[in-house]
Amino acid sequence: MEQTMKLTLKVWRQKDKNAKGAFESYQADNIDAAMSFLEMLDVVNEKLTKEGIEPIAFDHDCREGICGMCGAVVNGRPHGPRKETTLCQLHMRHFQNNDTITIEPWRAKAFPVIRDLAVDRSAFDRILAKGGYISVKTGCAPDASVMLVSRENSELAMDAAACIGCGACVAGCPNASAMLFVGGKISHLGLLPQGRIEAKKRAVNMVKKMDDEGFGACSNEYECQAVCPKKLSVSNIARMNRDYILGSAD
């Protein structure tokens, strides 16, 4: 049986980086409970276009929770109310008929709004450029037993590598801090032998860039881990803190 809903959306509209934004209210009718949140926005945008109103700008790409492009703060939470779910994977059945839904962009000095819900996350790329890679030539895949990696480290590195760089950690942090993102990259590279070599230098350089980009400091509130769609743990931040001490003492 098909179930449709009626919703009121309070959406942040902002023309460009320098414009002053404001919330606008829109009615969303005939929303299928099986739609994803982004599909719901598509329906609303179609209606807005027909009415001669600029459609709501939002980022997206894969729509299957793996690329990290989508994201908005929905009812006060990055990617909405469901744990471990990107906005594109959030379905309308998790809302009630006649709900009012507030939709805002990620808010951080380091993530300027491009338009409406789309923000500029290139600060992440610039942090990665300072050390989110390994510079040794690893050649082709080595024989399995040549370089030993403990099972524990390979699992932890994989967990950290699950980060899709969506920026929900920054959006959810009361300090707009990027520590979970940077800690994740530092862990995913530094836990493996090829990446360990540059671990200390990497921590120092990436942290410096993170600070320069205008992200806040960590006050161990652990909001980042609570809103991360890929469940990255704050133990990655602790690892970064360790590597950072070691790197600074070098």
Added chain:
Amino acid sequence: MELLQQYFQSSIGKKQIVALTGLMLIGFILGHLAGNLLIFKGPEALNAYAHKLASMRPAMYGVELALAGTFLLHICLTVYLFFYNNEARPIAYGYYQPTDRSISTRLMPYTGTLLAAFVIWHLLDFTFSDQTGTLSLVGKESLGLYGVVVNAFKIQWHSGLYILAMCAIGFHLTHGFQSFMQSLGLNHPKYTPVIKIISVFLGLAVAAIFSSIPLYVMFFARIP
């Protein structure tokens, strides 16, 4: 040298110094707490302890200076980080619904501010009080520091404010203890959950034991 300078300028470096100074303050608090408990042994024990500390001058001045420095460093850095962190989100959310942040975590800047005010009051109240003057008289006899403390805690608003400050310390430590571990990178899948539990108990215990003194004076002490 350059790296060291960069360390102090960085967000993580500052936070780690907050953690280290916080750890030193926890050490001080626990020592102070142990000393205070002598009040339950009576006037002689508490006054003898106070005299012993005083007789250790001038070496004691060094310790006190270090303690004051630790406090100031902790306060300056936390105040700086508070504003630094606010600046990282110049436009606030219209609707922000935090998830599982505990109350002690959210209250950190406020319990901290309360503690700073408390420390000044507390120093004027006890440390720099005239311990042979009228405030120390119990009956007609001066009971030294013991007398000052007992007389102070006989006043209800005085005890009330003191207990409020001890609740602030309890909350501060509940977040603070596990937080300093995380800041210094001491995180472990097995021990971190235990540390979080210890953190709550530490906060509760410190608040309860410090508060037991005014409660004891108000309700149980038989003062001649």
